[in-house]
Amino acid sequence: MNKVLRRYPELRPKSKRPRDITNLEINRVNLVYQIIIDKMSFLDKLPPPEAMHPFYLELASLTVPYKKYWASAKGLMRLRQKMKEMWEDYRAMVRSAVSLEEAARFRREAVGRALSMVRRSSGAFKTIRDFKYAVAQLPSIDFDQPRLVVAGMPSSGKSSFVKRVSTAEVEVASYPFTTKQVHVGHVDLKRYKLQVVDTPGILDRPWEELNEIERKAAVAIRYLPNALLFLYDVSDEGYGIEEQNAVLENVLRIVPKEKVVIALNKMDIANEKKVKMAEERAKELGLPVFKVSMKTGEGLDELMEFLVKKALEDFAKEKGV
Ligand SMILES: Nc1nc2c(ncn2[C@@H]2O[C@H](COP(=O)(O)OP(=O)(O)OP(=O)(O)O)[C@@H](O)[C@H]2O)c(=O)[nH]1
Ligand SMILES: [Mg+2]
Numbered sequence: 130m131n132k133v134l135r136r137y138p139e140l141r142p143k144s145k146r147p148r149d150i151t152n153l154e155i156n157r158v159n160l161v162y163q164i165i166i167d168k169m170s171f172l173d174k175l176p177p178p179e180a181m182h183p184f185y186l187e188l189a190s191l192t193v194p195y196k197k198y199w200a201s202a203k204g205l206m207r208l209r210q211k212m213k214e215m216w217e218d219y220r221a222m223v224r225s226a227v228s229l230e231e232a233a234r235f236r237r238e239a240v241g242r243a244l245s246m247v248r249r250s251s252g253a254f255k256t257i258r259d260f261k262y263a264v265a266q267l268p269s270i271d272f273d274q275p276r277l278v279v280a281g282m283p284s285s286g287k288s289s290f291v292k293r294v295s296t297a298e299v300e301v302a303s304y305p306f307t308t309k310q311v312h313v314g315h316v317d318l319k320r321y322k323l324q325v326v327d328t329p330g331i332l333d334r335p336w337e338e339l340n341e342i343e344r345k346a347a348v349a350i351r352y353l354p355n356a357l358l359f360l361y362d363v364s365d366e367g368y369g370i371e372e373q374n375a376v377l378e379n380v381l382r383i384v385p386k387e388k389v390v391i392a393l394n395k396m397d398i399a400n401e402k403k404v405k406m407a408e409e410r411a412k413e414l415g416l417p418v419f420k421v422s423m424k425t426g427e428g429l430d431e432l433m434e435f436l437v438k439k440a441l442e443d444f445a446k447e448k449g450v
Contacts, residue, residue, distance in 0.1 A: 130247065132164050147229060154223050154236040161240050162216040165247055169209045175202050175257065184352035185267055188311070191344055192263035193256060201253035208250055212243060268313045268326075275444035276324045276353045277436055280346060281360035282368050282376055283307075283330030286394040289423035290360065291327040294433055299327050306330060309342050311349045316437075323440060326353055333368075333375040336383075351383045355447065356390060356440035358432075363403040364395035370406040381414070388443055390417050392432055397422040 137160060142153040178186055178195050186195050219239035226232035270276065279287045283305030291297050297314025300307055312327040328346035331339060339347055350357065359380060361373050381389065391411045393404055404420070411418035417435065421428035 130244070132168075133161055133244070136160055136164070150229050151223065151226070151232050154232045155220060157236050158216070158219050158223060158239045161243050162212060165243060166209060166212060166216075169205060172202060172206050172209065181264075182270075182272065182352070184270060184348060185264060187348045187352070188267050188345060189260060189263040191341055191348075193260040195260070197256055198260035201256040204253050205250060205257070208246060212246065215239065215242065268311050270313065270324060270326075270353065271322070274322050274324055275355045275440040276326060277440045278326045278328060278349055278354040278357045279360065280328055280350050280357060280380055281330065281394075282332065282362065282373055285330065285360040285362040285367065285373075286423045287330070287360055288312075288327050290358070290394075290429075291325050293423055293426070293429065295323075295325040297325065297327060306342060309345075311345050318437060318441070321441065321444070323437060331376055331379070333372045333379075336379065347383075350380055354384055354388050355443040356436050357384050357388050358436055359389055359391050361391065361393045361403075361407045362395055363393045363400060363407055364398045365400050365403075366398075367395065367403070370403050370410070373407070374410050377410075377414075386414070386416065388439070390419070390432075390436055390439060392419040392421045392428075394421055394423055396420050396427055397425050 137157065140153060140156055140160060143149040178199050181195075189195060189198075216239075219235055222235045223232045223239070226235055279290055281287050284303065284307075288299040288301045288308050291312065291314050292299050292301060295314025295316050297312050299312050299314070306329060308327055308329045310329070314325045314327070316323040316325060326349055328349045329342045331343045331346050336347055357380070359377050361370070362368065363370075367373070377391070391407075393399070393407050396404075399420075408418055419428055419432040419435070421432055423429070
Protein backbone atom coordinates (compact mmCIF):
# COMPACT_ATOMS: atom_id res chain seq x y z
CA MET A 130 0.00 0.00 0.00
CA ASN A 131 2.83 2.37 0.87
CA LYS A 132 4.51 1.70 -2.41
CA VAL A 133 1.30 2.39 -4.32
CA LEU A 134 0.67 5.59 -2.42
CA ARG A 135 4.23 6.78 -3.00
CA ARG A 136 4.54 5.97 -6.68
CA TYR A 137 1.02 6.78 -7.80
CA PRO A 138 1.26 10.59 -7.55
CA GLU A 139 4.56 10.53 -9.46
CA LEU A 140 2.81 9.48 -12.65
CA ARG A 141 2.35 12.41 -15.11
CA PRO A 142 0.89 12.62 -18.62
CA LYS A 143 3.36 13.22 -21.44
CA SER A 144 1.15 16.02 -22.74
CA LYS A 145 -2.44 17.24 -22.49
CA ARG A 146 -3.35 15.34 -25.65
CA PRO A 147 -6.29 12.90 -25.10
CA ARG A 148 -4.14 9.93 -26.11
CA ASP A 149 -1.55 10.76 -23.47
CA ILE A 150 -4.25 11.30 -20.85
CA THR A 151 -5.71 7.87 -21.64
CA ASN A 152 -2.22 6.37 -21.42
CA LEU A 153 -1.76 7.98 -18.05
CA GLU A 154 -4.97 6.33 -16.81
CA ILE A 155 -3.76 2.97 -18.09
CA ASN A 156 -0.38 3.50 -16.44
CA ARG A 157 -2.10 4.25 -13.16
CA VAL A 158 -4.07 1.02 -13.34
CA ASN A 159 -0.91 -0.87 -14.35
CA LEU A 160 1.10 0.58 -11.50
CA VAL A 161 -1.39 -0.45 -8.84
CA TYR A 162 -2.01 -3.96 -10.16
CA GLN A 163 1.65 -4.59 -10.94
CA ILE A 164 2.79 -3.64 -7.46
CA ILE A 165 0.13 -5.72 -5.75
CA ILE A 166 0.74 -8.79 -7.88
CA ASP A 167 4.52 -8.49 -7.53
CA LYS A 168 4.19 -8.19 -3.79
CA MET A 169 2.22 -11.43 -3.77
CA SER A 170 4.97 -13.44 -5.42
CA PHE A 171 5.95 -14.76 -1.96
CA LEU A 172 2.90 -17.02 -2.32
CA ASP A 173 4.81 -19.15 -4.82
CA LYS A 174 7.50 -19.89 -2.27
CA LEU A 175 5.26 -20.90 0.63
CA PRO A 176 5.66 -24.53 1.62
CA PRO A 177 2.41 -26.49 1.52
CA PRO A 178 1.75 -28.39 4.77
CA GLU A 179 2.49 -31.74 3.14
CA ALA A 180 6.01 -30.52 2.34
CA MET A 181 6.76 -29.77 5.99
CA HIS A 182 7.90 -32.29 8.58
CA PRO A 183 5.05 -33.00 11.04
CA PHE A 184 7.35 -31.92 13.88
CA TYR A 185 7.54 -28.39 12.49
CA LEU A 186 3.94 -28.40 11.36
CA GLU A 187 2.58 -29.30 14.78
CA LEU A 188 4.96 -27.10 16.70
CA ALA A 189 4.17 -24.06 14.56
CA SER A 190 0.48 -24.92 14.80
CA LEU A 191 0.62 -24.24 18.53
CA THR A 192 0.95 -20.57 17.50
CA VAL A 193 -0.99 -20.51 14.20
CA PRO A 194 -2.92 -23.64 13.17
CA TYR A 195 -1.42 -24.82 9.91
CA LYS A 196 -4.86 -25.30 8.36
CA LYS A 197 -5.54 -21.63 8.91
CA TYR A 198 -2.17 -20.78 7.39
CA TRP A 199 -2.78 -22.81 4.27
CA ALA A 200 -6.39 -21.62 3.89
CA SER A 201 -5.07 -18.04 3.99
CA ALA A 202 -2.42 -18.85 1.40
CA LYS A 203 -4.98 -20.48 -0.87
CA GLY A 204 -7.33 -17.51 -0.41
CA LEU A 205 -4.61 -15.06 -1.42
CA MET A 206 -3.71 -17.16 -4.46
CA ARG A 207 -7.33 -16.97 -5.60
CA LEU A 208 -7.34 -13.24 -4.92
CA ARG A 209 -4.23 -12.79 -7.04
CA GLN A 210 -5.82 -14.73 -9.89
CA LYS A 211 -8.95 -12.60 -9.64
CA MET A 212 -6.82 -9.45 -9.72
CA LYS A 213 -5.01 -10.57 -12.85
CA GLU A 214 -8.37 -10.98 -14.56
CA MET A 215 -9.65 -7.63 -13.31
CA TRP A 216 -6.45 -5.95 -14.47
CA GLU A 217 -6.97 -7.16 -18.00
CA ASP A 218 -10.65 -6.19 -18.01
CA TYR A 219 -10.03 -2.69 -16.71
CA ARG A 220 -7.17 -2.04 -19.10
CA ALA A 221 -9.48 -2.87 -21.98
CA MET A 222 -12.25 -0.74 -20.51
CA VAL A 223 -10.04 2.32 -20.03
CA ARG A 224 -8.61 1.96 -23.50
CA SER A 225 -12.03 1.78 -25.13
CA ALA A 226 -13.69 4.45 -22.99
CA VAL A 227 -15.80 6.91 -25.00
CA SER A 228 -14.55 9.97 -23.12
CA LEU A 229 -11.72 11.00 -20.84
CA GLU A 230 -14.27 11.27 -18.02
CA GLU A 231 -15.30 7.67 -18.56
CA ALA A 232 -11.65 6.55 -18.71
CA ALA A 233 -11.03 8.30 -15.39
CA ARG A 234 -14.09 6.64 -13.86
CA PHE A 235 -12.96 3.15 -14.93
CA ARG A 236 -9.48 3.85 -13.60
CA ARG A 237 -10.86 5.02 -10.26
CA GLU A 238 -13.02 1.93 -10.02
CA ALA A 239 -10.07 -0.33 -10.93
CA VAL A 240 -7.79 1.21 -8.34
CA GLY A 241 -10.44 1.44 -5.65
CA ARG A 242 -11.48 -2.19 -6.00
CA ALA A 243 -7.90 -3.45 -5.99
CA LEU A 244 -6.96 -1.53 -2.88
CA SER A 245 -10.07 -2.54 -1.00
CA MET A 246 -9.53 -6.19 -1.91
CA VAL A 247 -6.04 -6.01 -0.45
CA ARG A 248 -7.28 -4.22 2.63
CA ARG A 249 -9.98 -6.81 3.21
CA SER A 250 -7.32 -9.55 3.02
CA SER A 251 -5.06 -8.06 5.65
CA GLY A 252 -6.04 -10.83 8.08
CA ALA A 253 -4.81 -13.51 5.66
CA PHE A 254 -1.51 -11.66 5.12
CA LYS A 255 -1.06 -11.44 8.87
CA THR A 256 -1.83 -15.13 9.40
CA ILE A 257 0.86 -16.10 6.90
CA ARG A 258 3.37 -13.69 8.41
CA ASP A 259 2.67 -15.06 11.91
CA PHE A 260 3.01 -18.66 10.74
CA LYS A 261 6.32 -17.94 8.99
CA TYR A 262 7.56 -16.20 12.09
CA ALA A 263 6.53 -19.15 14.27
CA VAL A 264 8.39 -21.54 11.95
CA ALA A 265 11.48 -19.32 11.99
CA GLN A 266 11.54 -19.49 15.80
CA LEU A 267 11.60 -23.28 15.87
CA PRO A 268 14.74 -25.20 16.72
CA SER A 269 16.34 -26.67 13.65
CA ILE A 270 16.45 -30.43 13.56
CA ASP A 271 18.48 -32.43 11.07
CA PHE A 272 16.49 -35.54 10.30
CA ASP A 273 19.54 -37.06 8.64
CA GLN A 274 21.25 -37.24 12.01
CA PRO A 275 20.28 -39.18 15.17
CA ARG A 276 18.18 -37.60 17.91
CA LEU A 277 18.04 -38.16 21.66
CA VAL A 278 15.08 -36.57 23.43
CA VAL A 279 15.12 -35.83 27.16
CA ALA A 280 11.78 -35.85 28.95
CA GLY A 281 10.43 -35.81 32.47
CA MET A 282 8.50 -33.75 34.97
CA PRO A 283 9.52 -30.14 35.72
CA SER A 284 12.82 -29.77 37.62
CA SER A 285 13.82 -33.41 37.10
CA GLY A 286 17.16 -32.22 35.68
CA LYS A 287 16.56 -32.40 31.90
CA SER A 288 18.35 -29.16 31.11
CA SER A 289 21.16 -30.01 33.53
CA PHE A 290 21.72 -33.22 31.56
CA VAL A 291 21.61 -31.52 28.16
CA LYS A 292 23.96 -28.83 29.37
CA ARG A 293 26.43 -31.37 30.71
CA VAL A 294 26.60 -33.67 27.71
CA SER A 295 26.05 -31.36 24.74
CA THR A 296 26.90 -27.97 23.33
CA ALA A 297 23.54 -26.45 24.28
CA GLU A 298 23.59 -23.39 26.50
CA VAL A 299 20.30 -24.04 28.23
CA GLU A 300 18.95 -22.49 31.36
CA VAL A 301 18.93 -24.46 34.60
CA ALA A 302 16.99 -23.21 37.60
CA SER A 303 15.25 -24.52 40.67
CA TYR A 304 11.74 -23.40 39.70
CA PRO A 305 9.47 -25.59 37.52
CA PHE A 306 8.91 -24.78 33.81
CA THR A 307 12.29 -23.10 33.47
CA THR A 308 12.46 -24.53 29.97
CA LYS A 309 9.71 -23.10 27.80
CA GLN A 310 10.92 -24.14 24.36
CA VAL A 311 12.41 -27.18 22.71
CA HIS A 312 16.20 -26.70 22.61
CA VAL A 313 18.79 -28.67 20.71
CA GLY A 314 22.41 -29.33 21.63
CA HIS A 315 24.94 -31.43 19.75
CA VAL A 316 27.37 -34.17 20.61
CA ASP A 317 30.07 -35.09 18.10
CA LEU A 318 30.24 -38.82 17.55
CA LYS A 319 32.62 -40.55 15.17
CA ARG A 320 30.38 -40.63 12.14
CA TYR A 321 27.38 -38.68 13.29
CA LYS A 322 26.28 -35.66 15.17
CA LEU A 323 23.87 -36.62 17.92
CA GLN A 324 21.18 -34.05 18.57
CA VAL A 325 20.25 -33.86 22.23
CA VAL A 326 16.81 -32.34 22.60
CA ASP A 327 15.84 -30.58 25.82
CA THR A 328 12.08 -30.33 26.35
CA PRO A 329 9.85 -28.47 28.81
CA GLY A 330 8.63 -30.48 31.79
CA ILE A 331 5.25 -32.17 31.59
CA LEU A 332 2.76 -32.78 34.36
CA ASP A 333 0.59 -35.77 35.10
CA ARG A 334 -2.47 -35.12 32.94
CA PRO A 335 -3.86 -36.41 29.63
CA TRP A 336 -2.17 -35.13 26.46
CA GLU A 337 -5.29 -33.14 25.55
CA GLU A 338 -5.08 -31.15 28.76
CA LEU A 339 -1.43 -30.07 28.50
CA ASN A 340 -0.75 -26.35 28.40
CA GLU A 341 1.00 -24.68 25.46
CA ILE A 342 4.51 -25.10 26.93
CA GLU A 343 3.96 -28.78 27.74
CA ARG A 344 2.55 -29.36 24.26
CA LYS A 345 5.87 -28.37 22.75
CA ALA A 346 7.44 -31.18 24.73
CA ALA A 347 4.71 -33.54 23.58
CA VAL A 348 5.38 -32.73 19.93
CA ALA A 349 9.13 -33.32 20.34
CA ILE A 350 8.50 -36.55 22.25
CA ARG A 351 6.15 -37.78 19.54
CA TYR A 352 8.17 -36.94 16.44
CA LEU A 353 11.85 -36.78 17.26
CA PRO A 354 13.31 -39.57 19.34
CA ASN A 355 15.60 -42.28 18.14
CA ALA A 356 16.15 -42.71 21.86
CA LEU A 357 14.34 -41.09 24.76
CA LEU A 358 15.78 -40.48 28.20
CA PHE A 359 13.11 -40.23 30.87
CA LEU A 360 14.36 -38.62 34.06
CA TYR A 361 12.99 -39.32 37.53
CA ASP A 362 13.74 -36.90 40.32
CA VAL A 363 14.29 -39.19 43.31
CA SER A 364 15.14 -36.44 45.80
CA ASP A 365 12.74 -35.32 48.51
CA GLU A 366 12.15 -32.10 46.58
CA GLY A 367 10.84 -33.94 43.54
CA TYR A 368 7.31 -34.94 42.63
CA GLY A 369 5.95 -38.19 44.05
CA ILE A 370 7.07 -41.35 42.26
CA GLU A 371 3.50 -42.27 41.42
CA GLU A 372 3.05 -38.99 39.61
CA GLN A 373 6.30 -39.50 37.74
CA ASN A 374 5.19 -43.03 36.86
CA ALA A 375 2.00 -41.63 35.40
CA VAL A 376 3.91 -39.15 33.24
CA LEU A 377 6.17 -41.94 32.02
CA GLU A 378 3.08 -43.94 31.17
CA ASN A 379 1.82 -41.06 29.03
CA VAL A 380 5.17 -40.91 27.26
CA LEU A 381 5.03 -44.65 26.60
CA ARG A 382 1.69 -44.13 24.91
CA ILE A 383 3.39 -42.24 22.09
CA VAL A 384 6.96 -43.59 22.09
CA PRO A 385 7.82 -47.25 21.44
CA LYS A 386 9.21 -48.87 24.58
CA GLU A 387 12.38 -49.94 22.77
CA LYS A 388 13.49 -46.33 22.54
CA VAL A 389 13.03 -45.46 26.21
CA VAL A 390 15.71 -45.39 28.90
CA ILE A 391 15.12 -44.36 32.50
CA ALA A 392 17.54 -42.54 34.74
CA LEU A 393 16.99 -41.75 38.39
CA ASN A 394 18.47 -38.32 38.89
CA LYS A 395 19.69 -36.44 41.97
CA MET A 396 21.30 -39.54 43.49
CA ASP A 397 23.50 -37.17 45.52
CA ILE A 398 20.43 -36.22 47.55
CA ALA A 399 18.32 -39.30 46.89
CA ASN A 400 15.48 -40.54 49.03
CA GLU A 401 16.13 -44.28 49.21
CA LYS A 402 12.45 -45.17 49.31
CA LYS A 403 11.85 -43.20 46.11
CA VAL A 404 14.81 -44.88 44.46
CA LYS A 405 13.39 -48.31 45.27
CA MET A 406 9.90 -47.43 44.04
CA ALA A 407 11.16 -46.00 40.77
CA GLU A 408 13.52 -48.92 40.20
CA GLU A 409 10.68 -51.34 40.76
CA ARG A 410 8.50 -49.57 38.24
CA ALA A 411 11.28 -49.63 35.66
CA LYS A 412 11.70 -53.36 36.22
CA GLU A 413 7.97 -53.98 35.84
CA LEU A 414 8.05 -52.14 32.56
CA GLY A 415 11.20 -53.93 31.46
CA LEU A 416 13.05 -50.67 30.85
CA PRO A 417 16.77 -50.11 31.38
CA VAL A 418 17.43 -47.95 34.43
CA PHE A 419 20.46 -45.91 35.46
CA LYS A 420 21.26 -43.98 38.62
CA VAL A 421 22.86 -40.60 38.07
CA SER A 422 23.52 -37.17 39.43
CA MET A 423 23.68 -34.24 37.07
CA LYS A 424 25.28 -32.34 39.90
CA THR A 425 28.23 -34.65 40.63
CA GLY A 426 28.34 -36.35 37.25
CA GLU A 427 27.98 -39.77 38.87
CA GLY A 428 26.82 -42.46 36.45
CA LEU A 429 26.66 -40.12 33.48
CA ASP A 430 29.34 -41.67 31.26
CA GLU A 431 27.76 -45.06 31.49
CA LEU A 432 24.30 -43.66 30.80
CA MET A 433 25.50 -41.63 27.86
CA GLU A 434 27.29 -44.58 26.32
CA PHE A 435 24.11 -46.62 26.51
CA LEU A 436 21.97 -43.82 25.06
CA VAL A 437 24.32 -43.18 22.15
CA LYS A 438 24.29 -46.85 21.26
CA LYS A 439 20.51 -46.98 21.41
CA ALA A 440 20.05 -43.82 19.38
CA LEU A 441 22.43 -45.01 16.68
CA GLU A 442 20.80 -48.42 16.47
CA ASP A 443 17.35 -46.95 16.03
CA PHE A 444 18.65 -44.33 13.60
CA ALA A 445 20.21 -47.06 11.47
CA LYS A 446 16.89 -48.91 11.46
CA GLU A 447 15.04 -45.72 10.50
CA LYS A 448 17.42 -45.12 7.60
CA GLY A 449 17.27 -48.76 6.60
CA VAL A 450 21.00 -49.40 6.75
N1 LIG B 1 21.33 -31.90 43.98
C1 LIG B 1 21.06 -32.02 42.70
N2 LIG B 1 20.39 -31.06 42.06
C2 LIG B 1 20.12 -31.22 40.75
C3 LIG B 1 20.53 -32.35 40.00
N3 LIG B 1 20.13 -32.23 38.76
C4 LIG B 1 19.48 -31.04 38.66
N4 LIG B 1 19.48 -30.42 39.86
C5 LIG B 1 18.86 -29.13 40.19
O1 LIG B 1 17.47 -29.24 39.97
C6 LIG B 1 16.94 -27.99 39.49
C7 LIG B 1 16.22 -28.22 38.19
O2 LIG B 1 17.14 -28.59 37.19
P1 LIG B 1 16.86 -28.34 35.65
O3 LIG B 1 17.97 -29.00 34.90
O4 LIG B 1 16.58 -26.92 35.36
O5 LIG B 1 15.52 -29.19 35.51
P2 LIG B 1 14.57 -29.31 34.23
O6 LIG B 1 14.07 -30.72 34.21
O7 LIG B 1 15.24 -28.83 33.01
O8 LIG B 1 13.37 -28.36 34.68
P3 LIG B 1 12.26 -27.63 33.74
O9 LIG B 1 12.96 -27.00 32.59
O10 LIG B 1 11.63 -26.65 34.64
O11 LIG B 1 11.31 -28.71 33.34
C8 LIG B 1 18.13 -27.07 39.37
O12 LIG B 1 18.20 -26.28 40.53
C9 LIG B 1 19.31 -28.01 39.31
O13 LIG B 1 20.50 -27.42 39.76
C10 LIG B 1 21.25 -33.37 40.73
O14 LIG B 1 21.65 -34.41 40.21
N5 LIG B 1 21.48 -33.15 42.06
MG1 LIG C 1 14.72 -27.39 31.71
